[in-house]
Amino acid sequence: MSTPANDKLIPAATILLLRDGHDGLEVFMVVRHHQIDFASGALVFPGGKVDPRDSLDSVRERVDGAEGLDDREFAMRVAAIREAYEECGVLLARPEGSRKLVDAERLTSLEPKRVALNEGEIGIGDVLSTERLRLALDLLTPFAHWITPKMMPKRFDTRFYLVIAPDDHLAMHDGSESVDSVWIRPADALEEAKAGTKTIIFPTRVNVQKLGRHRSVVEALAAARASTIITVEPRVERREEGAVLSIPAEADYDVTEEPISSTR
Template identity: 35%
Template structure:
């Protein structure tokens, strides 16, 4: 279904919403998931990309585009220390320059999901994915305790193991999809390079689920750096979706020496881009995104540096955002609480009063 901007809105949604409202559709239980907004200051373009091709094509008229407790306990309001940018000259992507022509502003790493993907195909998103049950296995841990993370994530303190699994999923998926690893040989260090053949073999084994993340960390003698993550938001896929996720969004600085790369088979493009520029592309209908993606981009755009964004994470409200559908004046109204820009009015509604 076309929109005037880049909001992801599958054509089957209206019928599924009607079925849910009529009590004819049973919501599936969402799977827990984690995604990471990798951030950096200054020069970008580590993947050889600049402005997303979709935006350039749209401006040039090329094609059509539819308008995504081993470590000591620490307080979770402690601000993660932003990693320095990798050394060496890099050219900022188009749109990441200030009026004087110098590199400027906070940038976020995004990937475009392949159009063939069953969920959110063609949409821009961040590295992330579902929790693997093996993410609950004990790992060497630095940063806030598992119980502290449980409280921060909105879980019961007794769910410390589940909290670890969510944090592990965030770190694991970032390594699997972007080649970036938030772990180090000690509780105060991070590996400087993950680009060798041996690293790639381990990453592929993780993706294939031939290797658990706990086994990977243990084999390499690494400590998971939970203190480098800040939790930013929590969104739950609407009840009328056949694939549902309860997703925690984290922010983290790109570690010094590490470089992102498109390591995911689920993505066909990657880009470092300033949040405001990505949001502008969405508003013009050039970049397709799911509501959580554009919402987090707009929130990040208010922060001028990685340090500012990481500091803000400590106070972020993690109340889950879940879409609601209701019948109003003969039409279905789909809305996301606190995010009026995503509200949709669907005429010709039938069924019960609410979803």
């Protein structure tokens, strides 16, 4: 997953929490607060910018699955887990010496730390060291890599990751950055977007479509592990019929281009 040299790119990470529902694969999504500067009011996956504290030594000492990761990829995976914890209360971390994730009871006791983390008073390394936890980077499966188009004033370099949601962690929106949340089948999310009852921006929508090819969590994870991640940096092409946003065909999405007017 190579990244073009551009100091203006803001590293970020997005996490797709998955579970098997009664009618098939479901993904957890949140509605962004209308005052957030990116995708305000839209149905999105939890995620956000990398915090400089995500790559401190205090974090590196307390992770599982960091072997072979460069500094940028390491920070993005940490950010994905931290954002899932901050934004929806799911913590992909294990107590020292255990292979099991923290249980619901332990998660409840950690709520003051989550609040402090969300408010920027502490970093994820502070939570790990004081609570003797290890981040489970090994549970993340890379799914996609998108870079904001060059014509945008603020550009993000974003990795998307799949993970099985822990059964006993209650995922819900935080009430600040996100104001609503839902477990939803990809097909249902797309239908709501088509009907206009939900707003889903282009990058989210095409990734929902791609996820919707699979009937179960196991199938989705297997497909992601078998695929090659192609960096997607949408390009704007001017044509007689109007401006079109295009993405590489080799990235294997259901669409390769779409009129700018319909990408929101």
